[in-house]
Amino acid sequence: MKPIxxxxxxxxxxxxxxxxxxAVESGSRA
Known part of the structure; x- marks a missing residue:
């Protein structure tokens, strides 16, 4: 993920x- x-x-x-x-992590795994 980008620092910005x-x-x-x-x-x-x-x-x-x-x-x-x-939420971001679980969303990227789904």
């Missing part, structure tokens, strides 16, 4: 106080 995308995900996690990495 990871940074955006981190911003969203901080902003909404959620964790979305697990």
């Amino acid at each position: 995308i990871q940074n955006k995900l981190k911003e969203i996690e901080d902003k909404y106080n959620v964790k979305i990495l697990f």
Whole structure:
């Protein structure tokens, strides 16, 4: 995954106080 995308995900996690990495990982495996 590109660092820019990871940074955006981190911003969203901080902003909404959620964790979305697990959703991205499980989505890529599906």
